[in-house]
Amino acid sequence: NLSAEVLEQLRLLTNLETAEKKLLQIVLLGQPELQEILGLPELRQLNQRVTARYHLDALGRAEIEAYLRYRLSVAGLRGEIFTDRAIRALYRASHGVPRLINLISDRALLGAYAEGEHQITAPHIRNAAREVNGQNLPRRAGPSRKSHALMLAAALLMAIIMTTWLFIGLPGSGGPEPDAVAENQGTSLTGAIERVELDMPVVELSEKLPEASEQTSDSREEEPLPEFEFPDQTISLPVAFRELFELWGLEYRASESPVACEFAEGQGLRCLQNKGARRSLEFLDRPAILQLRNGNGDSHYAVLSGLQDNRATIELPSGRREVTFSSLEPYWFGEFTVLWEAPGYILGDASGSAQGNERVAEQIWMGSRMMELASRYAESRQEESRVNRMPIEEQVRWYQQQRGLTVDGIAGAMTIIQMNNDLESAVPRLTSGRMVN
Structure with missing residues (x-):
């Protein structure tokens, strides 16, 4: 202006x-x-x-999905309520303009609420877009003559390919024998393997495959791990918590305790919901519920109970499975939940009237453990003696600095988990596979 x-x-x-x-x-x-x-x-x-310019373009298809997830998470929603088709319809209706995305999504949420629906579908988006834009959107046109011709040509080509392969494979058909085909197409076969390597377990190919007679028990033991399959090896969140609690020796029923973390508190545990990478999981060293998403935005869960190199152990209702972590990792965007053993002073008094006693209990619990930790990590007897004379908050700062934690003097979840790890508490471990005694 x-x-x-x-x-x-x-x-x-x-x-x-x-x-x-x-x-x-x-x-x-x-x-x-x-x-x-x-x-x-x-x-x-x-x-x-003008020395610097930046133009904010419209959002792309993938950015819209992330934008919706962020806005809904800020509002307090956990989960996916926009279907993949709804997101595609939203992209077409808004052309990626954030203001239109907000208006159409808000109207679609209102429409779904009025209908008693818990998911936003493509019809919700189209109706909302018509209301926002004040006009009818163009209907999807049916297949044109050109598209019919292309489909017919593709079907004919597929039929020719299938007939050729059947002809080659039939004995006495006059085509080359299978061994001759493999011999004449050695380079092409390698190329074919390279083209499909994204859909197969990662294996190291030798120049020459071993003869059948050379297959021994040792070679069978070295067979590569299977790859993770989404969604066949994923589960819902209530089932994931049931599997996780079972690793802690607890029986969890979602029908009796809908809020899993409240159930955990009744068992002397706490939930830690965090976001990080593999290094975060290894640092905490606890079995974890991983939130996984595929390319369509579908959200499922997996319980990771073991992690050694590229070997990932997951818990399923049908039993334990081992897969390659590299095949699971593309579906994981960092969200995870672990259980940790809370000290008695954290659980405290249910009435909340014993804060003074809780402070004393905290000092007793923390002081006894800091004495053990000081004896392990102090570089000299003099330093150990000095640490033991420190106030509790200073002792916590000293320990956090020793273990590479955030140095704030507060014994939060990360600090207590690491303390329990160093003191070898009898809890489930992720990297060693040790379970509760």
């Missing part, structure tokens, strides 16, 4: 400078029309003064 005259006055303000630096920095923020205004001949000098 600034006129060319006002913008020119802004340009003159940029002349205010010393021998060392400019005295004023100006940031221009506007709609795409601002680019056209700066392109006017009378604003040529101002346009030349």
Whole structure:
């Protein structure tokens, strides 16, 4: 809304400078029309003064999905309520413009609520878009003659390919024998393996495959691990908590305790929901529920109970399975939940009236454990004695610094988990596979 005259006055303000630096920095923020205004001949000098430009384009298809997930998570929702088709319809209706995404999504949420639905589908998005835009959206056109012709040609080509392979494979058909085909297509076969390697377990191919007679028990033991399969090897969140509690020696029924973390508190445990990478899982060293998503945005869960190199152990109702972690990792975007053993002073008194006693209990619990930890990590007897004389908060700071934790003097979940690890508490471990005694 600034006129060319006002913008020119802004340009003159940029002349205010010393021998060392400019005295004023100006940031221009506007709609795409601002680019056209700066392109006017009378604003040529101002346009030349612009040292950095950034244009925020419309969101892409994948960005819309992440944008929705973020906005819903800020509002407190956990889970996916927009179907994949709904997201595609939203992308077509909004063209990726954030303001339209907000308006259409808000109207679609209201429509689904009025219908008593718990998921936003493509019809919800289309109806919302018509209301927001004030006009009917164009209907999807049926297949054209050209598309019919292309489908017919593709079907004919597939039939020719299938007939050729059947002809080669039939004995006495006059085609080359299977051994001869493999011999004549050695290079092509290698190329075929390379083309499908993303869909197969990663194996190291030797130049020559071993003869059948050379297959021994040792070679069978070295067979590669199977790859993770989504969604065949994923489970729902209640089932995931049931499997996780079972690793802790507890029986969990979602029908009796709908909120799993409240059930954990009744058993002297706490939930830690966090986001990180494999290194975070190894640092905590606890079995974890991983939230997994495929390319369509479908969300499922897996219970990771063991992790050694590329060997990942997952818990399923049908039993334990071992898969390659490298095949599971593409579905994991960092979200995980672990259980940890809470000290008695954290659980405290249910009435909340014994805060003074809890403070004393904390000092007793923390002091006894810090004495053990100081004897392990202090570099000398003098340092150990000095640590033992510190106030509890300073002892916690010292330990956090020793173990590479955030040094804040607060014995939070990460600090207590690491303390229990160092003191070798009898809890389920992820990297060693040790279970509760």
